[in-house]
């Protein structure tokens with residue numbers, strides 16, 4: 001379980017990115033965070049693995065306060081929390097398999113991680129992860145030779161290889177074409193359902209948010225301004241989260257006609 005208790009984040013330059021956030025995310029939930037650019041979505045997600053420290057309030061992951069974690073505890077927390085990004089963050093000049101194996105580094109000893117020696121068990125876990133996202137046959141291809149959708153699946157497999165309890169995704173489909181964006185969201189949802197991994201995804205496309213979010217959190221100016229189901233998040237709700245009327249840019253399926 002992830003608990004935000006009156007959490008605030010003020011960056012060193014004085015920008016208040018989170019402002020008194022209270023949220024409880026139970027194990028296994030698929031949460032989509034929506035809001036305009038600058039609303040605080042990335043900051044919210046990044047506080048969960050301690051990349052961005054909360055400057056006020058308390059954030060607990062499985063009952064343990066993230067702020068109180070020492071280096072070793074923070075490493076353990078990060079090993080339990082997989083993360084994927086808009087830009088995939090793969091090492092392009094090496095193979096898919098090597099990229100996925102980096103997800104095992106946290107559990108390897110120092111020497112093994114420095115020299116890239118992975119056990120047969122680690123390799124088995126990496127193959128399983130690739131199979132789960134449907135790109136096992138790409139294991140020995142260079143990451144740079146894959147399409148965007150395939151690269152994002154490698155990034156998901158790398159996260160899965162960590163055997164995490166939580167998966168965070170910061171705008172994971174923003175650089176993909178609409179059908180691929182939908183397919184990658186479907187993969188994330190399937191993994192959430194199959195493995196029970198709590199998933200928190202930032203999205204700015206409201207159609208994808210409605211389709212995939214068990215729960216939608218709307219952010220505006222660092223505050224949670226909506227917390228409900230996809231069915232409850234109608235156009236009026238999105239307009240109130242965004243503080244403006246909806247446009248074609250707010251949906252991924254631009255040819256779908258009216259916003260659905």
Ligand SMILES: Nc1ncnc2c1ncn2[C@@H]1O[C@H](COP(=O)(O)OP(=O)(O)OP(=O)(O)O)[C@@H](O)[C@H]1O
Pocket residue numbers: 011012013015016017035036037038039040041042043044
């Ligand atoms: N490292 C940083 N230092 C200073 N200010 C930051 C930093 N990161 C984000 N901000 C600011 O904090 C606010 C929230 O940013 P955040 O990236 O969390 O929003 P977002 O909703 O994810 O938007 P986007 O989709 O554009 O990233 C913005 O005003 C942003 O400019």
